Amino acid sequence: MIPALERTxxxxxxALSSALAVARSRCVxxxxxxxxxxxxxxxxxxxxxxxxxxxxxxxEGSSVECRIAHKERVIATTGPRNYAHAGNWITAYWxxxxxxxxxxxxxxxxxxxxxxRQSEAEFDEYVYHWVDTLQTGWLQRPGMQDKLVAAMRGTxxxxxxxxNRELTLKILYPPINLFYRYLRQDYDVFNVELAKxxxxxxxxxxADEERASSVEGLVALGPLAIACLAYDSGFPIEVESEYLxxxxxxxxxxxEFET
Numbered sequence: 001m002i003p004a005l006e007r008t009x010x011x012x013x014x015a016l017s018s019a020l021a022v023a024r025s026r027c028v029x030x031x032x033x034x035x036x037x038x039x040x041x042x043x044x045x046x047x048x049x050x051x052x053x054x055x056x057x058x059x060e061g062s063s064v065e066c067r068i069a070h071k072e073r074v075i076a077t078t079g080p081r082n083y084a085h086a087g088n089w090i091t092a093y094w095x096x097x098x099x100x101x102x103x104x105x106x107x108x109x110x111x112x113x114x115x116x117r118q119s120e121a122e123f124d125e126y127v128y129h130w131v132d133t134l135q136t137g138w139l140q141r142p143g144m145q146d147k148l149v150a151a152m153r154g155t156x157x158x159x160x161x162x163x164n165r166e167l168t169l170k171i172l173y174p175p176i177n178l179f180y181r182y183l184r185q186d187y188d189v190f191n192v193e194l195a196k197x198x199x200x201x202x203x204x205x206x207a208d209e210e211r212a213s214s215v216e217g218l219v220a221l222g223p224l225a226i227a228c229l230a231y232d233s234g235f236p237i238e239v240e241s242e243y244l245x246x247x248x249x250x251x252x253x254x255x256e257f258e259t
Contacts, residue, residue, distance in 0.1 A: 002048065002069050009076045012052040013083040016091070019045035024215040033245040039253035043099055044069045047259070049092030050104040051075060056084035057111045067259065084111075085119035086127045093134060094175075094225035100232070100254045109135040124163045126154020130176055148183075151176050166207075170200040175222030182230050190230060191238045197223040198241045219243055 001015045023045045026038040033039060051066040051073075058064060060079035065072055089111065096104040113128060113135075129151035136144040155173040157165045163172070174197035181190040198220055205217025220243040231237050231249055240246070247253060 002044070002073075005048075005051070005068070005075050006073050009055050009078050010081070012048065012055065013088070016045065016048045016052060016088065019048045020091070021215050024218040027218050027242075027245055028215075031242050031245060033247040033253070036253065036256065038245075039247070039256065040069075042095070042248065043259050046092075046095035046099040046101060046104070049088070049095045050101070050108065052088060053084060053092055053108055053111050056081050057115055070257070080115050080118040082119045082121065084115060085121035086116045086123050086131050087121065089116055089131055090127075090134075091221070094221045097225040098221070098228050098248050099259065100228070100251055101259065105138055109138040111135075122162045124154060124160055124168075126151045126159070127163075127172075129154055133176075133179070148176070148180060152180065166204065170204040171222070174200055175226050178223060178226040179229075182226055182233070182235070187235055190235060194223060194227060194237070194239045194244075198239065198243050201243055219245060224248060 001011065001018045004011050005015055019041070023038075023041040026035075026041045027033065030038045033042065047066065047068040051064075051068060054064045054066060055075050055077045056079065058077040058079070060077055062077045063074050064077055066075055067073070089108065093105065093108050096108060113132060116131065117128070129147050133144055133147040133151055136142075136147055152173075153159065155168055155176065157169070160168060174193070178190065178193055178197060181193050201217070201220040201223065205211050205214070211217060220241075224244050227237055227239075227244060227249055228251070232251070237249060
């Protein structure tokens with residue numbers, strides 16, 4: 001799938017889905033990501049996610065150079081695409097955070113919200129407030145606190161228009177709450193809320209046979225990303241879980257090879 005991207009940039013969403021599935025599946029045999037092959041899989045997923053927005057944020061008709069799976073690849077720019085939506089942006093950003101890719105985090109934070117809104121994918125407004133919060137925080141622009149409050153309030157089940165209540169409360173809300181606790185620098189409360197987030201993740205992904213068989217639930221990507229931010233800021237992360245791979249959290253492999 002990845003080699004085809006230079007010929008078919010519109011294959012990026014399929015490539016991201018495939019790369020993420022490989023990365024998550026590696027955690028079945030290597031739950032702590034203690035092996036280099038597992039780290040390579042996570043880096044590849046991160047690189048594909050970043051490439052998705054590097055190509056869609058640039059005007060159509062040119063090209064960008066993206067390093068993916070140990071190779072520099074020249075991929076044609078596409079301009080706005082339906083797959084360049086807020087949900088995929090959040091996934092790409094989480095992957096960049098987990099892999100400690102600050103340049104890619106900065107590039108993602110410079111992707112205009114208007115581009116994400118051009119997608120036909122439907123999201124509740126709080127999702128855009130959440131993206132705006134993350135972008136504003138990383139770029140050190142004013143107004144982040146107000147945007148975070150708007151994002152938190154928007155997850156109220158009574159405010160949801162298109163979102164699934166269970167998915168919102170158990171999967172999408174916890175990273176927002178953890179980010180709030182991270183900003184408050186309250187170590188004890190952060191660990192309590194992190195443990196809750198992982199319990200909610202488990203509840204959601206084991207609720208029925210179909211979810212339990214999905215690789216998507218093998219890692220709590222959002223909580224992991226916020227825990228990585230906290231860990232890098234000196235938070236004592238006291239929670240251990242199969243959903244929070246130790247060597248991703250502790251950035252064990254960062255710098256092992258060019259990414």
